[in-house]
Amino acid sequence: MKKILSLIAFVCLLQASGLAQGYQPSAENLENRAWFEQARFGVFIHWGVYSVMGDGEWVMNNQNMSLSEYGLLPKFFNPIDFNAKEWARLFKASGAKYVTFTSRHHDGFSMWDSKVSDYNIVKATPFKRDIVKELVEACRAEGLKVMFYYSLLDWKRDDYLPFGRTGKGIAGRDESKGDWNSYIQFMKAQLTELLTNYGRIDGIWFDGHWDKKDENWHYDEIYGLIHRLQPHCLVGNNHHIAPIPGEDFQMFERDLPGQNTTGFGTSAEDVGQLPKEVCGTIAGSWGFDIKDRKQKSFKEVLLYLVKAAGHGSNLLLNVGPMPNGEIQDYQQERLRQLGEWLKIYGESIYGTEGGFVEPTDDYAFTKKGNTVYLHVLNGAKRRLEIPNITFKIANITTFNGQSKITYRQIEGDTLVVEIPENIGDENDLVLKLGLK
Numbered sequence: 001m002k003k004i005l006s007l008i009a010f011v012c013l014l015q016a017s018g019l020a021q022g023y024q025p026s027a028e029n030l031e032n033r034a035w036f037e038q039a040r041f042g043v044f045i046h047w048g049v050y051s052v053m054g055d056g057e058w059v060m061n062n063q064n065m066s067l068s069e070y071g072l073l074p075k076f077f078n079p080i081d082f083n084a085k086e087w088a089r090l091f092k093a094s095g096a097k098y099v100t101f102t103s104r105h106h107d108g109f110s111m112w113d114s115k116v117s118d119y120n121i122v123k124a125t126p127f128k129r130d131i132v133k134e135l136v137e138a139c140r141a142e143g144l145k146v147m148f149y150y151s152l153l154d155w156k157r158d159d160y161l162p163f164g165r166t167g168k169g170i171a172g173r174d175e176s177k178g179d180w181n182s183y184i185q186f187m188k189a190q191l192t193e194l195l196t197n198y199g200r201i202d203g204i205w206f207d208g209h210w211d212k213k214d215e216n217w218h219y220d221e222i223y224g225l226i227h228r229l230q231p232h233c234l235v236g237n238n239h240h241i242a243p244i245p246g247e248d249f250q251m252f253e254r255d256l257p258g259q260n261t262t263g264f265g266t267s268a269e270d271v272g273q274l275p276k277e278v279c280g281t282i283a284g285s286w287g288f289d290i291k292d293r294k295q296k297s298f299k300e301v302l303l304y305l306v307k308a309a310g311h312g313s314n315l316l317l318n319v320g321p322m323p324n325g326e327i328q329d330y331q332q333e334r335l336r337q338l339g340e341w342l343k344i345y346g347e348s349i350y351g352t353e354g355g356f357v358e359p360t361d362d363y364a365f366t367k368k369g370n371t372v373y374l375h376v377l378n379g380a381k382r383r384l385e386i387p388n389i390t391f392k393i394a395n396i397t398t399f400n401g402q403s404k405i406t407y408r409q410i411e412g413d414t415l416v417v418e419i420p421e422n423i424g425d426e427n428d429l430v431l432k433l434g435l436k
């Protein structure tokens, strides 16, 4: 009887807190989250008509281009060197497990044969090919899962108006034509196309919420639609706030989870319990920038991946293909270098847990089963003192297990590791800790 009473009390409590009415992910969805969490590495692609300008994907806003000016770009978007199979082979070689493609960015241009907007790759460009379709098929053939980036914000449509925080300098729209309901219906129609015409899609990656952060985005309807069409499909929203019911993963833009270094990122208290994904760029910007002077080294992108894993997060690493359809050589090279590294050290990244020791510039920890991997990220430091190590260590060896490494656990929970001079790796020295 007592048990029944406490059960009733528990259910009442759940209802009072609103949890009982909350989102219940389906079994397929939970299974896909588990896949996502162990995948650890995906490739992000920012490609659209903005690439023609060679000034990033925000060029329309940043250069205050009018609708008629920007509207010329589709006429020049003719990527004769685009080869989806080559891209997919490159992504596969990078060790990535999935690919997230900008199906439609803030400029409102659709990279597929949309029936509800003529402002799309097939109808508005000389190229006339459905890039989404080619990419999905090529990635699938390589065993890569596909997700779609989809912008909530739109700098072109009248029904999106009144203006949000961005796009105010873009001339050519009539604020009297704003029709929020029509805009929401439009997005639902487009998402229905994306989730009906291209087979299995593993995620939708929303962005732009912050443009109208107090607006009613009808997420219940939109997320409900996605999960109805494809129950396993993972919903994420780059809104920079705590997860909303109906979402299946949480992303962090150019930041490790909870480190709000950009000032508009997600604060530490808004980091939730969903699978995590950090996204970042190989270049300085997301979309192709012809004056890119912030190209990252191999070590920089590798540390992104390792630190993300150390936080228990995936890395979604961006390429910004050129308007001819090619990916710049150095971006290709970074992906291939990661792939080579992962061939050797993949067991310390894929399928690991993280988040039990906060990564620093000197080290990151990942764990699989009874093995903890210590990634030594600063080759110059031969002696590491790592606080808050509560697990009991049986031994520390090099990654190949051939050399023993000297260590001590002092003052209860500080681990001291001494790395001999003859052992090293300027990028990431991966050590193995056997647990007691």
Ligand code: H79
Binding pocket: 057, 058, 165, 166, 207, 210, 211, 238, 253, 264, 279, 286
């Ligand atoms: O697609 C890439 C970028 O184009 C997009 N997200 C990645 C994945 C992105 N858009 N904006 N941002 C990233 C950050 C921009 C934030 C700002 Fe603002 C826009 C700063 C000022 C204007 C947010 C909105 C803060 C104030 C208004």
